[in-house]
Amino acid sequence: MENKQSLGRSGEKFATRLIIESGLSIIVQNYRCPKGEMDIIAADGEVLVFIEVRTRRSSIRGWGEESITHQKAQRLRAIAAYYVLQQGYTSWPCLRFDVVAIRWTSENPDVKWIKAAL
Numbered sequence: 209m210e211n212k213q214s215l216g217r218s219g220e221k222f223a224t225r226l227i228i229e230s231g232l233s234i235i236v237q238n239y240r241c242p243k244g245e246m247d248i249i250a251a252d253g254e255v256l257v258f259i260e261v262r263t264r265r266s267s268i269r270g271w272g273e274e275s276i277t278h279q280k281a282q283r284l285r286a287i288a289a290y291y292v293l294q295q296g297y298t299s300w301p302c303l304r305f306d307v308v309a310i311r312w313t314s315e316n317p318d319v320k321w322i323k324a325a326l
Contacts, residue, residue, distance in 0.1 A: 215263050215312070216261075218263065219261050219262070219263025219310045219312070219317075220261050220263075222319075223248065223308040223310065223319075224248065226308065226321070227259065230321075231252075232251060232257060233250060234248060234250050235250055235251055235256075237249075239287070241287060241291065243283065243290045244283050244284075244286070246258055246284065246287045246288070246291070252304065254302060256288075256291075256301050257303075257304045257306055258291075258306070259305075259306045259307070260284060260305075260306070261307075261308045261310070262310070263310040263312060264309075264311055265312050265313060273307055273309035273320055273322055276307055281305075284305060288305070306321065307321075307322045
């Protein structure tokens with residue numbers, strides 16, 4: 209049985225492949241700042257995409273997409289703002305917040321990529 213961290217890493221690797229195959233460019237993974245951690249920051253053309261990956265093996269505590277609370281969404285927005293300021297953008301770029309929810313209940317995971325989720 210995989211532990212939670214190992215399952216999370218597996219989900220992030222799977223999501224990274226999916227994101228790249230979809231034509232987005234990965235800028236940074238596991239970005240950490242004083243506001244928290246963002247799983248993936250990518251570029252979709254001129255749009256900065258902040259991606260939270262949620263991986264679950266069962267729905268006992270709800271599916272991954274259901275675990276994004278109002279407080280978590282606020283924290284993700286704060287992390288994105290910190291990133292933009294840290295990178296020294298001269299004007300505010302277009303931002304998008306996505307959730308990649310992976311249900312790994314069999315050998316082939318079921319994926320929900322919710323774009324502009326927050």
